[in-house]
Amino acid sequence: MLNYKIKIKAFYGFVLNISVIQIMNYISKNNIKGNGPIHLPTKKKIYTILRSPHVHKKSREQFKLYIHQRFFFVYNVKYNVLKKIYIPSCVKLEITKIC
Structure with missing residues (x-):
């Protein structure tokens, strides 16, 4: 049982919000302790x-590319449980172990 940090990124804010709701439902359904979602600043890249x-x-x-980000902390859970989270393919999920 370890603590993990979940960071999700997407180009579209509404897809990211749907993914956040899915993760919140998964966490509450499996009785996992956690904090989040924490909103991180939106990064903007401009290509000329x-x-x-x-x-x-x-x-x-000029073309603009916005990257929306959210953050979760999950406590006392196995890594295998986190691998079962389903999210759309356009959302990037990063799971890192914290001490």
Whole structure:
């Protein structure tokens, strides 16, 4: 029985919120102690691309990519129990052990 930190990331905020609700339901259904969700700041990446391949250097286009993040702490649970959490494929789940 160890303590774990669960960090989830997604490009779409509404998909991440649905995943958070699924994790909360899973934690409460299995009587696992935990804290969360803790909202982390949204990261924003901006990519600038030239519109034309040869000329018109001043003509550019920008794309924004937002990364939404949430955080959970889970206490006194086995790692195998956490591996059974189902989330959509567009959400990244990171499980790390804490002391």
